[in-house]
Amino acid sequence: MSTEPKSPGNGRAQQNPILRVEGVVKRFGENTILNDVSFNVQPGEVVVIVGPSGTGKSTFLRCVNGLEDIQGGRIVFEGQTVNARSRKVIALRRRIGMIFQNFNLYPHLTAVENVTIAPIKVLREPRDSAKERAMELFRKVRLEHRASAYPSEMSGGEQQRVAIARALAMNPSLMMFDEPTSALDPETVGDVLTVMEELAADGSTMLVVTHEMAFADHVGDRMLFMDGGSIIEDGPPEELLRNPKEERTRQFVNSVLRPDTARRRQSNGAAADPG
Amino acid sequence: MYDFNIEAMYPFFDKLPAAIWTTVEISFLATIFSAILGIFLALMRRSDRLMLRAIATTYVEIIRNMPLLVLLYLVFFGLPAFGIVLSGFLSGLIALTLNSAAFMTEIFRAGLIAVPKGQYEAARSQGMTRSRMYLSVILPQILRVSYAPLGNQIIGVIMGSSIMMIATVEEVTAWMNNTGAVTYRYFEAFVVVAVVYLVLCQGTNLLRNLLGRLIFKSVAAGGRW
Amino acid sequence: MILLEFGGTLLRGLGITLWISWLALLLAAIIGMIVGVGRTSRSLPIRLIAQIYTEFFRSIPTLVQLFLVFFGITFVFNINLSPFAAATIALALEGSALMSEVVRGGIQSVGAGQREAARSSGMRAWQVELYVVWPQAIRVMVPPAVGVYVSTLKASALASVIGYVELMQTGLFIRESVRGGPGGLTVLVAVAVLYVIVNFTISQLGAAIERRSSFVH
Numbered sequence A: 001m002s003t004e005p006k007s008p009g010n011g012r013a014q015q016n017p018i019l020r021v022e023g024v025v026k027r028f029g030e031n032t033i034l035n036d037v038s039f040n041v042q043p044g045e046v047v048v049i050v051g052p053s054g055t056g057k058s059t060f061l062r063c064v065n066g067l068e069d070i071q072g073g074r075i076v077f078e079g080q081t082v083n084a085r086s087r088k089v090i091a092l093r094r095r096i097g098m099i100f101q102n103f104n105l106y107p108h109l110t111a112v113e114n115v116t117i118a119p120i121k122v123l124r125e126p127r128d129s130a131k132e133r134a135m136e137l138f139r140k141v142r143l144e145h146r147a148s149a150y151p152s153e154m155s156g157g158e159q160q161r162v163a164i165a166r167a168l169a170m171n172p173s174l175m176m177f178d179e180p181t182s183a184l185d186p187e188t189v190g191d192v193l194t195v196m197e198e199l200a201a202d203g204s205t206m207l208v209v210t211h212e213m214a215f216a217d218h219v220g221d222r223m224l225f226m227d228g229g230s231i232i233e234d235g236p237p238e239e240l241l242r243n244p245k246e247e248r249t250r251q252f253v254n255s256v257l258r259p260d261t262a263r264r265r266q267s268n269g270a271a272a273d274p275g
Numbered sequence B: 001m002y003d004f005n006i007e008a009m010y011p012f013f014d015k016l017p018a019a020i021w022t023t024v025e026i027s028f029l030a031t032i033f034s035a036i037l038g039i040f041l042a043l044m045r046r047s048d049r050l051m052l053r054a055i056a057t058t059y060v061e062i063i064r065n066m067p068l069l070v071l072l073y074l075v076f077f078g079l080p081a082f083g084i085v086l087s088g089f090l091s092g093l094i095a096l097t098l099n100s101a102a103f104m105t106e107i108f109r110a111g112l113i114a115v116p117k118g119q120y121e122a123a124r125s126q127g128m129t130r131s132r133m134y135l136s137v138i139l140p141q142i143l144r145v146s147y148a149p150l151g152n153q154i155i156g157v158i159m160g161s162s163i164m165m166i167a168t169v170e171e172v173t174a175w176m177n178n179t180g181a182v183t184y185r186y187f188e189a190f191v192v193v194a195v196v197y198l199v200l201c202q203g204t205n206l207l208r209n210l211l212g213r214l215i216f217k218s219v220a221a222g223g224r225w
Numbered sequence C: 001m002i003l004l005e006f007g008g009t010l011l012r013g014l015g016i017t018l019w020i021s022w023l024a025l026l027l028a029a030i031i032g033m034i035v036g037v038g039r040t041s042r043s044l045p046i047r048l049i050a051q052i053y054t055e056f057f058r059s060i061p062t063l064v065q066l067f068l069v070f071f072g073i074t075f076v077f078n079i080n081l082s083p084f085a086a087a088t089i090a091l092a093l094e095g096s097a098l099m100s101e102v103v104r105g106g107i108q109s110v111g112a113g114q115r116e117a118a119r120s121s122g123m124r125a126w127q128v129e130l131y132v133v134w135p136q137a138i139r140v141m142v143p144p145a146v147g148v149y150v151s152t153l154k155a156s157a158l159a160s161v162i163g164y165v166e167l168m169q170t171g172l173f174i175r176e177s178v179r180g181g182p183g184g185l186t187v188l189v190a191v192a193v194l195y196v197i198v199n200f201t202i203s204q205l206g207a208a209i210e211r212r213s214s215f216v217h
Helices: A057-064 A088-093 A111-121 A127-140 A156-168 A186-201 A213-219 A237-242 A247-256 A259-271 B006-045 B050-064 B068-081 B088-114 B117-125 B130-167 B172-183 B186-216 C002-039 C044-059 C062-076 C083-109 C112-120 C125-162 C167-177 C183-216
Strands: A019-028 A031-041 A046-050 A072-077 A096-099 A174-178 A206-209 A222-227 A230-235
Touching: A019 A057, A031 A057, A031 A072, A031 A230, A046 A057, A046 A213, A057 A072, A057 A174, A057 A206, A088 A096, A088 B117, A096 A156, A096 B117, A111 A127, A111 A156, A111 B130, A127 A156, A156 A174, A156 A186, A186 A206, A186 A213, A206 A213, A213 A237, A222 A237, A222 A247, A230 A237, A230 A247, A237 A247, B006 B050, B006 B088, B006 B130, B006 B172, B006 B186, B050 B088, B050 C183, B068 B088, B068 B130, B068 C125, B068 C167, B068 C183, B088 B130, B117 B130, B130 B172, B130 B186, B130 C062, B172 B186, B172 C062, B186 C044, B186 C062, C002 C044, C002 C083, C002 C125, C002 C167, C002 C183, C044 C083, C062 C083, C062 C125, C083 C125, C112 C125, C125 C167, C125 C183, C167 C183
Parallel strands: A046 A206, A046 A222, A096 A174, A174 A206
Antiparallel strands: A019 A031, A019 A072, A222 A230
């Protein structure tokens, strides 16, 4: 029944994982959402989590950030155990950037205020340097012309890029993305994915839950296939997508890699090749 | 025909500014204190702990369904029974604050409900403490929803402050009553007091709308803050 | 136990409170309906007058209105109003302003399409109102009207200030009669409890009506 988690097959140094997940169990009442989830994330690694909807991928990210309690196992981030009930989790969250499906930008603040509020209020950075850094980040996500806009005045793609800048402003050592493009209009998805690719190319450590198979294939160093609250398969994306070992992985890959998706995968890969 | 004679009021005008000031002072203080109390009670009503929820809900239901006058008598006559002797002004302020807090709670609760869950998660994921999250992220969004009913509640407090004359608070209604009793010209006294209340209430209204437009931009036009 | 001794008296006071607030609500509903319809009138002057009426009474404290009616009218028209009559009139005026808002809200909740549909089927203006608009509007009006009743009931306690013996004044009299004894406060608490029980019950009733009528839609 339970699948032994496989060790990452990418040959990176494994003695100092930035994130250690050991047998995590998450229950909501009677329902088990996460069942014995274990894996490590090494610094600089981009780990994509794929799988059918409702299999606990988002819940898992929320557990890592201490937004949800866990009922079993252990999550260790930078050598520190994540405990949602402890006050220490607040300091820990400052080192993890979180990108939500629905952006969750603060509607009462402009884009630049969204990016600077936590550095100023939480990290006690001087206002000027926080703003300077925000403008730098806006250049990075190609939104310098939208800095003074309010979220309600921006497209979904723009809002999500502001959200990415907002997370980066805290200088996190891990960026987590919870289906960052699921709520976007198709034409703005590419802008967000491009920014994410560049982040990956810069060496950011990323944990990405996504349905964008082309992105997962192209940018991910490692892919986890989750189903029913467990990790079914863990390995290089090309392995999982082209040569899955498990039957359930095979079924999932076949269902998502229809011809239209495959075509998009090709064009996307050609358009933004980080290598 | 009734001989309307506003001049009969002139000798009493020197006491009017103090009365107006008392009305403004007690209303202002009660508004501030009850807003603070209301925010905490509203947070309690959304707490995970049944006990806190029950306390807050019971408070709101009792106060909402009790005449302010009854509450005033309870404070005015009740506290001395426990050895706490307060001035009329303080008794009135306490009663007015306790009364308004129940309505403030409902206003802030509605505001809290209007803030999506994702806002809390975003703030927490940025490592904000609870108080920082409420102060910088949640409260500004609540105020956007709540500023209109807040204005109405401030007017409600001004209306309620007139009852404080029962506790010997020398505010505007007390001025009317005293002046009327001395001159037998209640109608003229009423006209004066009516103008005062109209100005206070409509002024509050105007200020509310102005501030609303200033702070929250044109909310109606495009939802920009 | 003081409550055993005076319980009956207090309940009689409660009866009077219910009676005067019910009477005031009835008057308020009649005036409020006229003013409320006026607020939705197509004629600007009528709309304006109706709005000034509403704003005026909403901006004057109930106690001030009570003093005006009780003392002011006595001197202006040279008629002696009993505390009962004065309190009823003052509470009705106050309530009518609230009621006009309720009526306006109810009428405006009926979509313009309903009126157009009714007119296009050949109804006269009064028929449109009577057969189409009001049956729908009344449903919307009932829950907030219950709220007006609760606030009128609460405001009726102020009648004690001009010496009308309802629940509040009954409590104060009893307190007076046991002056010095510890029972005085008990009586005031009992008065408060009675108000809370009655108003809470009425409020819950209003909420129940609101739930039911929202299922109908």
